[in-house]
Amino acid sequence: MASVSLRKLEKSYGALRIVKGIDLDIKDGEFVVFVGPSGCGKSTTLRMVAGLESISDGEILIGDRVVNKLAPRERDIAMVFQDYALYPHKTVRENMGFSLKVRGVAVKDAETRINEAAEMLGIAHLLDRRPGQLSGGQRQRVAMGRAIVRRPQVFLFDEPLSNLDAKLRGQVRTEIKRLHQQIGTTIIYVTHDQVEAMTLADRIVILRGGDIEQVGTPDEVYNKPQSVFVGGFVGSPAMNFAKAKIEAGHVCFANGDRLPLSAIQTGKETAFDGRDVIVGIRPEHFVTAADPAITLTATVQVVEPLGSDTLVHFDMGGETLTARMPPDMRPTVGATLRLGLDPSKVHLFDAASERAIG
């Protein structure tokens, strides 16, 4: 096991900067997930850590070694690829044992390691099959097995679940989490799926346009998003945003609704007077209490019953809001309702910088 440090890490293709000076320290044994939309530089960063992509500037340290110029084989890492990258002409056993064979590990020792990993992943009965004879989920496990037998200092996962169907993705996700709990090795995991990031990570690194937008635990990025981007990216359905202005200690919406700033912010309310803001409210933070502390007026547009709960889409002075309501709630389309809010869950962002206020 080892820590991983990225120091002002850059990647450019000509004038195009893909990764723009990332600084990050990943602790020994930590499970860190890079998440962000397509093109944000998360896979490129992972590939630079693996040594599959050259570094334009900066440093990568694995443990206390600078590995910038080391080949992938010298970095003591193992990687699980998006398309699994299993050798199609080799059996599962040969796939898992290839790195051990290349490194000259004794046959008996290699066999023990392969069997242990296969047992751990429940693929012992598949060892003599070829990848073409396996299902997607089984291939994914073999790819993980191939990484495990190496006993590397760091595991790298590049969107390993993106080729699986939703049900299988959930299962394998749980297995990856259990695997980390069992072996405790440092893991860097790349995904564009915020649910994967939230469920797996000790810490989430949210990337945007080659820069780190926010680093934090799943609770931190969910409860204290530092920008509109993070607020909108983390959580499903996405956070609602509505434009407003702060006037006389109140957040004033276009439809005339006013929220007392004192209920949302503490301390610096008056400092924001006259400022344009973006109010962020998560769909699950609308409340149906009989006497909510604060309310918004909105017109019901669409009702989506999901069984476990009901999603209701509202129009509030031209802004569309989504609220997660109890399953038995079926408001009439066109009806105007007073939506209750938990003030402690309301987020304020500066309209110009889109960064969190307070």
Place this chain on the structure above:
Amino acid sequence: MTTSTLTKTDRTDRQPPAWTKMLDLSDRALAVLLLAPAAILLSLIIVYPVMRLIYTSFFSLSLTSGLPAEFVGIENYQLMIEDPVFWETTWNTVLITLITVPGALFVGLGLALLANIPFRRQWPVRLSLLIPWALPLSFAGLIFAWFFHSEYGVVNDVLSRFGIEGVIWFNSPNLAFAAICLTIVWKTSSFMALIILAGLQTIPRSLYEAADVDGAGRIRQFFEITLPLLKPAIVVALIFRTITALQTFDIPYMMTGGGPGTSTATLAMYIHQNTVSFLDLGYGSALAVVMFALSMCVTAVYLRIIRTKE
């Protein structure tokens, strides 16, 4: 004026026109119908000529004699066994196959690996791969006949610049044979390279990246990943190349005309000589049947190899 409404009974009782029943074929009949055009075409252009060839090989049919065709059974085949030129040309054909097929494979593999290296402008390399393949065989034969010409050939010129005395390539059976083999390898390796290049491009890059992470160097990657995954493409290329090698005609015909003597003549050239020059269709057909059988045997062996791999 009466009005009619469409009742449920009307709808269910209405029968489709009788002629549509003719189109209501069983799966088997439909399969036969769909395959029939291809089967008829193949019969006309392959099965019939082959059958006719085998049939003619049992006749004495020489257009120069003016005599009618006479059934002679296996006499043409007996003549063949006693014919030293048949054995010499067959041996030359087999030798050309044994030398030029692996030769073209190795050169083609090398060229394909070079053409597969990622660099900015790949098209000039790929175009240069295509040129030898696109040249007509007889044209290639003519070019190399000039290359190896004893007086004004570029090969002797290059040799003389290194202080080596030029040789009369086409006077010596061995040198003439070597020149022909070199020409065939040059001409056919581009075909091998194209097929292998297509195979190389189907190997996902991530396999090499996984091997990099696993610790395998370039040479190990070639033997552990590239070569095993190229096997299907190589086998296909070998089948085509071997069959065309067994039919070698144009290049030796243009370069040496089979000489000196018959030392560089191939079986295809001997068939041509008997049927076109001597108009001995019976004996020529028997020779052609042997060449056909040889090609079929090689194809069968390769197909068996593929099936075993599967």
